[in-house]
Amino acid sequence: MNNTVRVRFAPSPTGYVHIGSLRTALYNYLFARKNNGVNILRIEDTDQNRLVEGAEENLLRTMSWAGIDFDESVNREGDYGPYRQSERLKIYKHHIDLLIEKGHAYYCFATAEELEQMRREQEARGEAPKYDGRYRDYPREQARKRIEQGESYVVRMKVPADGETRFPDSVRGEVVFQNELLDDQVLLKGDGFPTYHLANVVDDHLMGVTHVIRGEEWLPSTPKHVLLYNFFGWEVPQFAHLPLLLNADRSKLSKRQGDVAVEDYIKKGYLPQALVNFVALLGWNPGEDREIFSMDELIEAFSLEKVNKSGAVFDVDKLNWMNGQYLREMETGEQVAFLRPFLEKAGIDVSDPLRTEKMVRAVAPRINKGEDVAGFKDLLGGHLPDIRDAEALEILRMPDASRVLEHFVKKAAALGELTPESFKQIMKEIQKEQGIKGPALWKPVRVAITSGPSGPDLPLVIDILGRDKVIAMVEHVLKNYCNE
Numbered sequence: 001m002n003n004t005v006r007v008r009f010a011p012s013p014t015g016y017v018h019i020g021s022l023r024t025a026l027y028n029y030l031f032a033r034k035n036n037g038v039n040i041l042r043i044e045d046t047d048q049n050r051l052v053e054g055a056e057e058n059l060l061r062t063m064s065w066a067g068i069d070f071d072e073s074v075n076r077e078g079d080y081g082p083y084r085q086s087e088r089l090k091i092y093k094h095h096i097d098l099l100i101e102k103g104h105a106y107y108c109f110a111t112a113e114e115l116e117q118m119r120r121e122q123e124a125r126g127e128a129p130k131y132d133g134r135y136r137d138y139p140r141e142q143a144r145k146r147i148e149q150g151e152s153y154v155v156r157m158k159v160p161a162d163g164e165t166r167f168p169d170s171v172r173g174e175v176v177f178q179n180e181l182l183d184d185q186v187l188l189k190g191d192g193f194p195t196y197h198l199a200n201v202v203d204d205h206l207m208g209v210t211h212v213i214r215g216e217e218w219l220p221s222t223p224k225h226v227l228l229y230n231f232f233g234w235e236v237p238q239f240a241h242l243p244l245l246l247n248a249d250r251s252k253l254s255k256r257q258g259d260v261a262v263e264d265y266i267k268k269g270y271l272p273q274a275l276v277n278f279v280a281l282l283g284w285n286p287g288e289d290r291e292i293f294s295m296d297e298l299i300e301a302f303s304l305e306k307v308n309k310s311g312a313v314f315d316v317d318k319l320n321w322m323n324g325q326y327l328r329e330m331e332t333g334e335q336v337a338f339l340r341p342f343l344e345k346a347g348i349d350v351s352d353p354l355r356t357e358k359m360v361r362a363v364a365p366r367i368n369k370g371e372d373v374a375g376f377k378d379l380l381g382g383h384l385p386d387i388r389d390a391e392a393l394e395i396l397r398m399p400d401a402s403r404v405l406e407h408f409v410k411k412a413a414a415l416g417e418l419t420p421e422s423f424k425q426i427m428k429e430i431q432k433e434q435g436i437k438g439p440a441l442w443k444p445v446r447v448a449i450t451s452g453p454s455g456p457d458l459p460l461v462i463d464i465l466g467r468d469k470v471i472a473m474v475e476h477v478l479k480n481y482c483n484e
């Protein structure tokens, strides 16, 4: 047998792509690439009630947005297809029959009402709810007759009543579960579809998966999976369960405290390289004091041994910082291409390419993500200033502020157009003629034009707005905010 590493990302197409799923997909991809292995995408769509129209396409789009590719997938058939579980039902049926033949699984006719009553009685006795095994030893022939007569049924696995199930986990070391605590898991549902557990184990085996890298929430299912491998007489893959993602208050990452869907981050204007870099560090410790990694560098540095056991806090401030780093690394042309739709969405006119580029050069140093450009809507739109910032108001009340602004208006009005160069020239003249310099000269002009004590590069802003708008703004400020 060859020992090529084969890993899989096995999402259920039940809606948006969770940020935790992105991390699982990423770690599988990094591990595969690092080990010259094969990265598989398998769609786990056996839970028909939870399917969401369009979720699969969205998933594929999100993966390619993030730069995670697959060697075998629904749209890239390898030798182990089909890669969509709903197209593999015969395979599961066959394997369920095998388990029944071997006595490792059995038919169960307990109705929903019966199960409900069972649960209530157990609760009343203070016991944890668990299937009580009432059909474990029901004669198979009798069961088949009931099925022939049309009675509905499920198939359950026969978990050993005692003993323990153990397996090594790359992240957690040896993991041990007591069999008596495990439920006789349903393997085949009433609707004829297998459950996740059966389909997942059968497919991981048939697809030659060597390492199962997935979220911690699947850890309690793993002993059942290990038992299934044993029942079939198959080799157990190496498991690696990734730590939970947490909110800042260390509760489980939830929608209530922030965005959990990758789409939300795309919509807000995060860059794929930044989100991937950030997500890579959620639970994996490169072991060096470094934060910025390209995909190739992540591949080079990645190992399962450096994945942490403890939960990873999702720190959105850090993500913002990181995205800003990536944004500023981009060439102006790339920044324009990336930010243009966000400017447009904010209602800023982007019809003139040269002006758009200037706007991007003005705002890019001062934002972290695409949607932040909306904060410059008034400024770039040349709206008359509405100044609320306390420090800015203070600046306009400085003794020389109105004198500076009055001279500024006069000199600008005398010009044909206001360019970054002529702007600097005017400022120099005011300095010389009025004897005002430094903050006393510059701050009132900055505040009058950008409404705040700090902001985008002033010559650039003036260039974008043009003479008339700038004069109108400064006159408005003189009239409404200055004392004398």
Ligand code: GLU
Binding pocket: 009, 010, 011, 012, 044, 196, 200, 213, 214, 215, 218
């Ligand atoms: N279909 C499962 C999911 O939605 C796969 C879990 C696993 O990787 O085994 O996450």
